[in-house]
Amino acid sequence: MKAAAFDYVRPETLGQALHILSERGDGARILAGGQSLAPALNLRLAMPEVLVDINGLEELRFIAASDDVLRLGALTRHVDLARSEEIAHRCPLLSRAAAQIAHPAIRHRGTLGGSLAQADPAAELPACALALDAVIVASSSGGERRIAARDFFLGLYQTALRPDEVLTSVEISGLSADRIYGFAKLARRQGDFAIIGLALAARRSGRGLVDLRLAFFGVADRPMLAVRAAAALEGKPDATQSMREARAALQADLNPVSDLHASAAMRLHLAGVLLERVLAETLEPLR
Amino acid sequence: MKKRVRMIVNGDPVEAEVAPRQHLADFLRETLGLTGTHIGCEHGICGACSVRLDGAVIRGCLIFAVQADGARVETIEGVSDSGEIADLQAAFAARNALQCGYCTPGMLLTAQELLMQSAAPDREAIREYLSGNYCRCTGYQAIIDAVEATAKARREAKQ
Numbered sequence: 001m002k003a004a005a006f007d008y009v010r011p012e013t014l015g016q017a018l019h020i021l022s023e024r025g026d027g028a029r030i031l032a033g034g035q036s037l038a039p040a041l042n043l044r045l046a047m048p049e050v051l052v053d054i055n056g057l058e059e060l061r062f063i064a065a066s067d068d069v070l071r072l073g074a075l076t077r078h079v080d081l082a083r084s085e086e087i088a089h090r091c092p093l094l095s096r097a098a099a100q101i102a103h104p105a106i107r108h109r110g111t112l113g114g115s116l117a118q119a120d121p122a123a124e125l126p127a128c129a130l131a132l133d134a135v136i137v138a139s140s141s142g143g144e145r146r147i148a149a150r151d152f153f154l155g156l157y158q159t160a161l162r163p164d165e166v167l168t169s170v171e172i173s174g175l176s177a178d179r180i181y182g183f184a185k186l187a188r189r190q191g192d193f194a195i196i197g198l199a200l201a202a203r204r205s206g207r208g209l210v211d212l213r214l215a216f217f218g219v220a221d222r223p224m225l226a227v228r229a230a231a232a233l234e235g236k237p238d239a240t241q242s243m244r245e246a247r248a249a250l251q252a253d254l255n256p257v258s259d260l261h262a263s264a265a266m267r268l269h270l271a272g273v274l275l276e277r278v279l280a281e282t283l284e285p286l287r
Numbered sequence: 288m289k290k291r292v293r294m295i296v297n298g299d300p301v302e303a304e305v306a307p308r309q310h311l312a313d314f315l316r317e318t319l320g321l322t323g324t325h326i327g328c329e330h331g332i333c334g335a336c337s338v339r340l341d342g343a344v345i346r347g348c349l350i351f352a353v354q355a356d357g358a359r360v361e362t363i364e365g366v367s368d369s370g371e372i373a374d375l376q377a378a379f380a381a382r383n384a385l386q387c388g389y390c391t392p393g394m395l396l397t398a399q400e401l402l403m404q405s406a407a408p409d410r411e412a413i414r415e416y417l418s419g420n421y422c423r424c425t426g427y428q429a430i431i432d433a434v435e436a437t438a439k440a441r442r443e444a445k446q
Contacts, residue, residue: 001329008290008307008353031354038349039330042310051307053354079343103419104400105334108343109350190418 003041007050014059014166018141020052021164028052030166032075032114035106060113060168065090068175074113074167079104081112091172093132093181093201097124100183103191113167116152119159119222122193124185126153127217130225131181131199132172138165146171153222178204182282184274185217188261194218195262198274200282207286208237214275219256219267226253229275239279246279247272292356296321297365305352312336312347314355315362323363323392327421334420337393338362344400363392372399374440378433386424393420398434406442410435 011017021028027049031037040046054060055075062073063086070090072081081087081098088095101107101115101124115125116136129136129149136147138161145165152160161167185197196218202209212234214226228249233239239246256267289304296319303318310329315321315338327335329348336347339361366372372395378384385391394417401408401416408416413434414427422430 002313003308003310003351005306005308007288008351010354010356034349034351034354035331035346038310038351041308042329042348051351055354103334104397104416105337105344105346105419106331106349108340108345190415 001042001044003038004044004047006041006048008053009050010053010056012056014057014139014168017052017054017057017166018139018164020050021166022141024050024052026163028163030054030117032117033077033110034114035102035110036114036118036120054166060166062169063087068173070172070175072112072170072172074111074169076112078102078107078110078112078115082107090175091132091179091181093128093183093199094125096181096183097128097199100124100185106191112170116170117159117161117167119153119157120193121156121220121222122195122197122218124183124194124197124199124217127197127199127215127223128183129170130223131201131213131215133174133201133213135171135173136167137169137171138162139168140165144168150225156221158222176203180204180209180282180286182278184278184281186270186274196256196267196270196274198271198278200278202282204286205235206237207283208235208239209233209282210235216254216271216274219254219271221257224254226250226271226275228253233279239283240276243276243279246275250275290353290356292353294355294357295359297361297368303352307351307353309352310348311338311340311350311352311355311360314352315347315360318352321362321364323367325389325392327389332421333390334393334397335390337396337420339366339396339400344396363396366396366399375399375402375433375437378437378440379430382429382433382436384426384429384433386422386426390420390422390424394422394430398430398437402434402438402441405438407438408434 029048031051031053060073061075064071078098134149182200185194199215202212212230229246232246256264258264325335327333331349338347
């Protein structure tokens with residue numbers, strides 16, 4: 001299939017991009033990595049009047065760390081997340097998750113901001129943003145907004161972004177030395193979207209975990225925090241002992257969808273399997 | 288409305304007017320006649336349209352030609368003519384790692400990228416790196432054999 005005709009602009013500054021968005025309104029789509037948008041265009045699932053290509057906005061391409069905060073420009077590509085030593089050191093959850101997105105050719109183009117703005121419920125990075133309690137920064141000609149990840153994902157491909165806003169960066173704070181992470185996803189083939197996946201972020205406390213956040217993806221219309229399961233494991237000196245309770249809690253936390261890839265019951269079962277697996281792997285270095 | 292683009296394709300400067308909706312793979316094939324880049328699914332799944340953009344292998348169907356303005360593009364023709372992958376191509380032929388040949392340009396470019404990053408990838412790493420390139424003749428074992436053999440030969444040549 002070929003994309004329907006559209007106009008194309010490539011602004012050189014964020015100010016220019018915001019001006020175009022405010023003028024063109026709903027007819028404009030922002031083009032970042034294009035690894036979800038271009039298929040949608042080719043399949044004519046999306047038919048915008050104009051693509052606003054933001055790849056020329058160098059101001060959106062940075063990885064900046066200070067004290068316990070990591071700031072990532074929206075145009076940080078998956079390959080950069082996976083390879084950055086700064087990210088591997090500060091927030092290895094992102095390195096691990098990015099390395100499991102699709103295939104190398106997709107990772108060369110796909111961007112952090114694009115993945116969050118696309119809000120695919122089975123995607124890796126939205127779940128990471130939720131697990132990390134990240135702040136998503138958006139700009140419009142009216143100014144800048146800071147949106148917590150938990151308030152950002154509203155539903156299937158739906159976010160809190162307005163049509164006149166550009167997602168410019170992501171901020172992750174509280175990256176102290178006691179932070180610990182886990183990540184796993186299940187897919188039938190390497191590189192597919194997840195049937196189900198889990199991003200875990202916590203702090204070490206003795207042999208247990210505190211401030212535990214469990215973000216599942218591929219279970220609902222958006223990434224979901226399993227708060228009851230996390231509470232069952234929070235602060236337990238040996239969290240594996242509380243696993244039965246935590247797995248039972250998942251039934252209240254998650255209300256999985258059935259689709260071609262897995263039934264709701266299978267997803268709920270796999271959520272428990274992943275939780276057990278990821279937790280064991282995360283706790284292993286603390287033993 | 289058409290846009291003027293300039294890029295370097297296989298070392299040669301190219302200038303053309305393109306419709307924004309034309310993806311890079313179609314531009315290479317239809318405007319430049321470089322038909323080694325194949326069109327498979329046109330939504331980023333199959334990898335037949337793999338080309339290098341500024342040195343990295345990407346999906347030619349998931350980027351519009353207009354976006355490649357100012358970029359350096361390399362196709363299978365360029366990488367083949369330069370001799371860069373002559374040994375990999377010979378290994379593919381020797382091991383019958385191509386049947387219909389439709390996926391082969393993408394397989395070669397992706398495999399070469401892996402071999403440039405990693406001198407001794409194991410079979411699992413080769414499978415993982417090639418996971419986004421589909422062979423519908425399902426000749427994967429021979430393809431992995433050929434990539435593994437090329438890696439070994441290149442290591443031995445260096446010693």
